[in-house]
Amino acid sequence: MAKRDYYDVLGVSKGASADELKKAYRGKAKELHPDRNADNPNAEAQFKEVNEAYEALKDPNKKAAYDRYGHAAFENGGGGRPGGGFGGGAGQGDFASAFSDVFDDLFGDFMGGRQGGGGRRRASRGNDLRYNLRITLEEAYAGLQTTITVPTAVACGTCNGTGAEGGAEPVTCPTCSGMGKVRAQQGFFTVERTCPTCNGAGQTIKNPCNTCHGAGRVEKERALSVNVPAGVETGTRIRLAGEGEAGLRGGPAGDLYIFIEVRDHELFQRDAQHLFCRVPVSISKAALGGDIEVPTIDGGRSRVKIPEGSQTGRQMRLRGKGMPTLRGGASGDMFIELAVETPVNLTARQKEILREFDKQSEGNNPQSSTFFSAVKSFWDGMKG
The missing domain is CATH 2.60.260.20 (Urease metallochaperone UreE, N-terminal domain)
Known part of the structure; x- marks a missing residue:
């Protein structure tokens, strides 16, 4: 079977430059690499064909011979067979370098990626x-x-x-030439490892600082x-x-x-820019109304008027007495929440007054009336 034209194999014109040849080779090598084409039985042969074409065209002397004589330039000892794989011959180092670039593209992420600046760290x-x-x-x-x-x-x-020592500059690592990594040829692949001398730094220090x-x-x-x-x-x-x-x-x-x-604060609870303060008030103060004095977060105090008949949980707002916003703007508000307090340790006279007050307070407890009316309706419904 006749060999394909090397330029056709790489997909470039006959006048392609060295950079264009290298770019085309890298693209084809990545596309046809056997590891990426497990389901293509022809991938390995095509991959070798691409390698052979590039090895011939990357070298100016071989390229000139191929342009003049075609494939016959490499037959019968005419300059050496370009498809001789990874063995010796002129330009071997260049081809290994080009192939290692492809290897970096294919496996760079897996091996830790390529480093900028020639790999120096x-x-x-x-x-x-x-x-x-x-x-x-x-x-x-x-x-x-x-x-x-x-x-x-x-x-x-x-x-x-x-x-x-003495602030001297580090010197380039002699093992990796400043790359921070070393490459070794192992059969078909070029394997890259962190330089054992400089541990990937690319430089060594002759006299370390004490x-x-x-x-x-x-x-x-x-x-x-x-x-x-x-x-x-x-x-x-x-x-x-x-x-x-x-x-x-x-x-x-x-x-x-x-x-x-x-x-956490013992007096104030915070919700974003707002503050809440629970204030206990006596039964008489809640029933009769009046003024109370409450603290503010700035260390001051404010007077708050309690309406007559206030219940536990009732809230009153003090505008602008909350927390400042982080990026400027108006401050939050402070909310006073009442907690009606039941007296304890009553004297005999206090108990007597409360019993008398209770007798006189029928019909004055709207929440109790509403609740027990609902309870009666519930029980009547259960009986039905």
């Missing part, structure tokens, strides 16, 4: 840190300026974060000033850019995230 960003800060409701209302102490890794002052032992950072506690804005709630997150863990070998620092927790 000279410096790495520091980790982000979390700090939990508990504050009072009053502090959440007014805002807070405080200082926190954070244990973290900071850039080594002895080597200025380089990890090398203080940080080559890491470029040391453990230390830092005092930071934190501005907590008014209106924060539990779960509010404050980000301090660059205040996290120092980067490795001079890399950028991470960020510090402060998570706010607002403690």
Whole structure:
């Protein structure tokens, strides 16, 4: 069976440039790779055909010979068979490099991905840190300026974060030539591993710093000033850019995230920007009405008028006496909820007065009348 034209195999014109040839080869190799075409019995043969075509056309001398003589250029010792697989011959390193690019595209994600800048990892960003800060409701209302102490890794002052003694620059790793990874040919595949000399950093330090032992950072506690804005709630997150863990070998620092927790208050309950305060009142005050004095979150006090005949659970609103909103705007409201209190430890005279009051109060308890009327209807219905 006659061989197909190499340009047709790659799907390019005869005047294609080296970059166009390489791009076409990579596309075809990825498309026809046997691992991606388990259900295509011809995939392996087509894949080898693509490899053979590219090996011939990638080399300028072989390409010139092929353009002049066709397939006859590689027959009877005419320059070596281009389809000789992964064996020796001129240009072998170039072909291995091109195939390793395809290997990276096919399996890069599985192997950890390709790294930018030729795979070098000279410096790495520091980790982000979390700090939990508990504050009072009053502090959440007014805002807070405080200082926190954070244990973290900071850039080594002895080597200025380089990890090398005297602040000297690290040198390129001789094993991987700064790539951070090494490749080995194993039969049909090129296998890539993290460089054992530099552990993937791409660089080595001849004389490590005695203080940080080559890491470029040391453990230390830092005092930071934190501005907590008014209106924060539990779960509010404050980000301090660059205040996290120092980067490795001079890399950028991470960020510090402060998570706010607002403690429970003994007088006020919070719902977003609104506050609730449960206030006990005597039976006589609830029945006759009158004024009471209630606290506010800013430390002040407000007078509230209780209407006659108030029941437990009745609410009254104090506008603007709640919590400020975090991003500005109007403050929330404060709600006063009444709790009518039953007196205890009555004297004989008090009991006598209450019995007399009870006799005179028939028809003055609307909730009781409504409830027991409903109960009577229920029982009558059950009898029916």
